Each structure stands twice: as structure tokens, then as C-alpha cells.
Amino acid sequence: MRLGVLTGGGDCPGLNAVIRAIVRKGVDHHGHAIVGFRDGWRGPLESAYEELTVESTRGILPRGGTILGSSRTNPLKRPDGVETLRRNLEGVHLDGLIAIGGEDTLGAASALYEEGLPVLGVPKTIDNDLGGTDATFGFDTAVHVATEAIDRLHTTAESHNRILIVEVMGRHAGWIALHSGLAGGADVILIPERPFDVEEVCRLLERRHARGRYFSIVVVAEGAVPREGTMEVLAAGQTDDFGHARLGGIGQRLEREIEDRTGFEARTTVLGHVQRGGTPTAFDRVLATRLGLAAVDAATELRWGTMPALRGTRIELVPLAEAVAELRTVPPEDYEAAEVLFG
Numbered sequence: 001m002r003l004g005v006l007t008g009g010g011d012c013p014g015l016n017a018v019i020r021a022i023v024r025k026g027v028d029h030h031g032h033a034i035v036g037f038r039d040g041w042r043g044p045l046e047s048a049y050e051e052l053t054v055e056s057t058r059g060i061l062p063r064g065g066t067i068l069g070s071s072r073t074n075p076l077k078r079p080d081g082v083e084t085l086r087r088n089l090e091g092v093h094l095d096g097l098i099a100i101g102g103e104d105t106l107g108a109a110s111a112l113y114e115e116g117l118p119v120l121g122v123p124k125t126i127d128n129d130l131g132g133t134d135a136t137f138g139f140d141t142a143v144h145v146a147t148e149a150i151d152r153l154h155t156t157a158e159s160h161n162r163i164l165i166v167e168v169m170g171r172h173a174g175w176i177a178l179h180s181g182l183a184g185g186a187d188v189i190l191i192p193e194r195p196f197d198v199e200e201v202c203r204l205l206e207r208r209h210a211r212g213r214y215f216s217i218v219v220v221a222e223g224a225v226p227r228e229g230t231m232e233v234l235a236a237g238q239t240d241d242f243g244h245a246r247l248g249g250i251g252q253r254l255e256r257e258i259e260d261r262t263g264f265e266a267r268t269t270v271l272g273h274v275q276r277g278g279t280p281t282a283f284d285r286v287l288a289t290r291l292g293l294a295a296v297d298a299a300t301e302l303r304w305g306t307m308p309a310l311r312g313t314r315i316e317l318v319p320l321a322e323a324v325a326e327l328r329t330v331p332p333e334d335y336e337a338a339e340v341l342f343g
Helices: 015-029 042-046 081-091 103-114 139-160 175-183 198-210 250-262 282-300 332-339
Strands: 002-007 033-037 049-052 096-101 119-123 163-168 188-190 216-221 266-270 306-311 314-319
Touching: 002 015, 002 042, 015 033, 015 096, 015 282, 033 042, 042 081, 096 103, 096 282, 103 119, 119 282, 139 163, 139 175, 139 216, 139 282, 163 175, 163 250, 175 188, 175 216, 175 332, 188 198, 198 216, 198 250, 216 250, 250 266, 282 306, 282 314
Parallel strands: 002 033, 002 096, 096 119, 119 306, 163 216, 163 266, 188 216
Antiparallel strands: 033 049, 306 314
16 A cells, blocks of 8 residues: 655644654555655645655654644645545555644544545644543643643742743643643643633632742643633634634733732743643653554555544544544533642
8 A cells, every 4th residue: 555644733742653653564564655745734735745764764753843844734725625635645646644633634634534535543632632532642741841841930939929820732621731730739720611710810829828828820721711701801813724813822911910910920931832842751652653553554454534542541443523523621520629729
């Protein structure tokens, strides 16, 4: 067989581990040829590709990012997108395509499968918000980076008697904020699933102050929103091909509100893309490798329209449509369990 592979959406620690696993098992075990498309869905749309070999993918396991590049190109936004993909995949003589990505990349893959294209997916997102799988690679690394940052900020917060606000990634789901906040001993954690009352946030900080703890750490997901009528809502930024607004700024907005309402000095640190970059953790390397091996096996068996997923401790194939049907968000009971530690 001759298979294509692409990486779409935001880069993520562990992507290269998936590529390596697909190539190693595809070439050495199954005797396949592997083609890597450049920059997400832009690659097959524009026939931008390169042959991938065992030699060309040596040494990439511990590297962050993706050797294939990525983009947020949406093939379904183009009037002739489906037919262009079909024509270009046939032109490269491919038997099928493996798309590695999050909700948008896999949503496009699912739609293309419904149009008759031989496509399967591999789940990837640091936000850990994909349905159909218990965990996605990249999340563990992102939590590790965020936790280390919170640990470092604790000493500065305590030295200067400041409120330090740490803004982490998480558009619709607060998994990174919740897990890094718990691991780092944050005093308040704010997530997109639970609109917050800024007065309650200030009350918790003031209570801590009254107990003689004159510093605090607030962890906030970039997609967190205030409860209606409690605070000015941030204006949405420009949108990408998938209709997502560019986020960022909730940390600075909180900083001003907390200073104005409490009189405590506050500062914001936005971790941003540092959460995506760098060496993946051992957990993410292993998970990504397992998913890559399962993906090339599924392609060999012509199991198009599916996705390898982590279910418990096992890797199982699930329908792509199931994976993108709904986001996996933080359950209310998980957040309520953490609330007892606030303040």
C-alpha cells in the first residue's frame, strides 16, 4: 500500500512520535510506502508532499512540533475542496490517508470519509477535549509545563505579596487549568465550563489575605468567561478557517478587576505557546507511538472512517464520527471536588 499522513491544527508534543511509528511499522512490518503532506490539509490540496522513510524519520521521537509542519487550513471551506483532494490523492497513487489532529482536523477527516475518501484519524490535542478517547497525547506535556511555571511563580508571588494570574490554554475545556492548578496548588482555578463570578474570586483572595497569606495564584483557562453581568466580556478576535476566534486577554482583564476591587497588587503571566513546544513527556511519547502503530494497522486492514483511541489502558478503534460528535469537557463533579481547596 501507499499511504499519506498529515498533521493539522496546532502543533503538539508527540506528533513526531506518531509519524515515526507509522513509518517504522508501515515500511518495515507491512511493506508500505509512506508519503508525508506538508502543513496540514494544505498539503494534499496543493500536492505538497515528501516521501517518508525509516532513515528520514530517525531521531524525531523526542522532538516537539512536527517535521511535516501544520496549519489550520479547512478543505471544506473551498468549493472544490473535496474533489481537489480526491484528484490529488489519486495523482500521488495513494490507497489512503492518515490525518493526525484535533476536533477540526478530524472533523474534516470524518466529513471527507462520508464523501467516499479513504481517511482515518489519530487524536491529538493538548486540550484533552476530544470525544471518543480517554486521553490525548500532548496533554500530559502541557500540564507538566504549566505546573512547573506555577511552581516557579509561587516564589515570586510570596516574595512580593502579589496575586499572580497564570493564563493557560483551553478554549472550550479546562483540563489543563484544572490539572495544573491542582498540581501547582493554585488558590483559584477558572475554566470555560463554569462561568465565574469575579466578586467570588475576590472574596476567596480576601479570605486568604485575612488568614495571613498575602499572596495567591489564580490559574485561568484562556476560554474562561465571567458570569453574565458580573464583568465586562472580552471582544472576540479574528477567526480562523474553522470559525474559532483568537483568544487571549482574560488574564489581563482579571488582573485589572482584582486590583480595582481588592487593592491587592496583581500581575499576569500568559504561558501561551510554550505549553505546546519542546520535548514531549515519556507518557506522551508512549501514547503517541501506540496510536501511530494502531493507525497504520487500521489502514492496512482498510478500516477507514475510524480512529485509534485510548480506552482505559487499551488502544481501540472507534468511529471518527463518534470522536468529533461532542467535546470532552470537565465534568461538574471534578470541578466541585477541586473547589474545596480554593482560597
